[in-house]
Amino acid sequence: MNTASGAAVKTLDDLFLRELEEIHDAEHRIGAMLVKMATASRCWKMKRAILNHLLETERHVMKLEQVFGCFELPVTRRTSKAIVGLVHAGAEIEADFGESPAINAALVSFLQKIEHFEIAGYTSLLQWAQLLGNPDAAELLEDILDEEQTAAQTWCEMARSTSNEEALGKQGWEDSEDSEEDEGIRRSSSVAT
Known part of the structure; x- marks a missing residue:
């Protein structure tokens, strides 16, 4: 189907592929960013949570590659400009608050x-995988979505239980200067690119 100008009309298939390519790129960038965030954190509970999410992120990349396969598409990436912007903002946050008790918050x-x-x-x-009639892809995407929702809840609980209080100076700020542990964090990502 073509438009009046003769250009091909984009379909849900095209939109699905575009979003899949962007989220695939986003997961790679997030993996690299999580290593930096774990290193910047001054709380071992938070470092562990970030590193656990890094492992989930690595599994998400593998599941996304399977989703490409479910649609018989080559595995590709399209730069996620939104994540590029968020990662840049994260670097600014780390620079601005890196030595502050507010870093964890x-x-x-x-x-x-x-x-x-x-x-x-x-x-x-x-939703689109379901509409496109691909239950295998939908199942993989639902698994990832469930893990992302759990991660969001983890960060909310962490904010309520410790990091916001630390930022106010009401709890002990766990300043971690253990460079060996931080070096291990920096080496822990296979997604970081």
Whole structure:
């Protein structure tokens, strides 16, 4: 089907592929960013949560590659300009609050923004995979969406339980200067590119 100007009309298939390519790119960029966030955190509970989410992110990349396969499409990436912007904002937050007791609250706020972006993308992809009649892809996307929603809840609980209080100076700020542990965090990502 063509428009009056002769250009091909884009369909839901085209939209699905575009969003899939962008979320695939986003997951790669988020993986690299999570390594930096774990290093910046001054709370071991938060570092562990971020590193656990890094492992989930790596699994998300693999599941997305399977989704491409469900549609018999080559695995590709399209630059996610939204995530590029969010990652840039995260670097600014880290630079501005890196030596502050507010760093953990700043990181949690940033991570919540990332999760909401991902939840929106996966919700759309899931609905579209269902409409396009691909239950295998829909199941993979639903698994990822469930994990992203759980991660969002984790960050909310972390904000309520510790990081916001730390930012006020009402709880002990766990300043971690253990460079060996931080070096291990920097090496822990296979997604980081």
